[in-house]
Amino acid sequence: MALLDIRQRAGYLFLAVTLGHILLISAQVNSRGGVPLLEAVTFGVLAEVQRGASAALSSVRSVWSGYIGLRQVHSENARLVRELEEAQVALQQQRALADRTRSLERLLELRDRSKLTTTAAEIIAAGASPDFRTLTIDKGSGDGVNADMAVIAPAGVVGRVVMPSVRAAKIQLLIDRNAAAGALVERSRAQGVVAGSGDELLSLQYVPEVADVMVGDLVVTSGIDGIYPKGYVIGRIESVEKSGGSFKNIAVRPAVDFTSIEEVLVVLTPTPAHEATEGSVE
């Protein structure tokens, strides 16, 4: 009998909690204007915990890499010197190419849009749930980081800021199911939209069947979304399939390795498309 009472109590409690959840979900689904207060406060507090945990982990890793992991440093140094020499040669080639581009830009009277103001940020935590591909960085609105700012890494585009608090910000990675960016194939200039799938690969959508797209082509940002600056690397095309409809099925492998990323750059300069949107709103 006592066991039955406990079960009944658990059943009522379950129903009450379920009802509470349904009410909570309904309230948000009906009013999706801004960031809910609960989310903002919890994120702000937990970001500090994550900052501490990340600092502790970093110190352990620095001890490892600074003392224990120095065994093969000589051979690595020789390899790095070789790579530096190669990079210096490549730099000279790039410089020559840039000079040519600048003169072409002057010829075409194009505006110089390459000077982006960025701020470096360290990744302090990964997403709390495996269902969402997010990261937390140690820069927030106090450092000038706002929502919808692009986040890039040396290898390419990382994602965008979705929730800044004062001292931290949450980034939605480009591979998240809800993420997308305007993109174009660098070689043929075929335009499309790169969308995350929650998996390791991205899909390049809305590229017409007749477009010239090949495996290995580089995909870069087109800048039309108003978030990501134009010309930044997204990844390389891994497969191209005919869908039978009007568009191709294209899989893109991101240039950025999202599992090993440690530092990123937040682009503080608004993109020309974003500026144009703001201007039209005003």
Add this chain to the structure above:
Amino acid sequence: MRAAAILLAVAAALALQTTLARYVRGTAAVDLVLVVVVYVALALGPVSGLLTGTFAGLLQDALSTGVVGIGGLAKTVVGFLSGIVGTQFIVAQPLPRFLVFFAATILHAVVFMGLYVLLDLRQFEPPYTAVAGQAASNAVVGVVTFQLVERLPGAIERRRASKGRLRR
């Protein structure tokens, strides 16, 4: 005391999830918070399971970009039903425990993704491989955690006893 231990376990799982997940490859990542919810449900019953599920799920939702409450509801359902299974069946061996953790992860995915699709908030490609991978990972971590928690005090006790005999 018990509530504090559960809070601590959830916080530790969340801290591990947000720090170590960065270094784990692939989509079949372990949901450590879900492992804690199922563990508590099996060890302490449906009430503890559903309350832990509610708390942990809401906390995880608040730290994600999704709707607050969907993960909470999914973990509440999983915590409650795992607790019921724990009280109705003998789940004291690794294999039954593995099955409960595996089924709980699949149930969690069904409720979580089902709610998102039902509310027309997100579309999911059929995620069979990813969910199966996560279910297997969660089950392995859950079973190992149970074995460790159950065997560790005994092992320490035996070690102490053997040291005492040597001194005499």
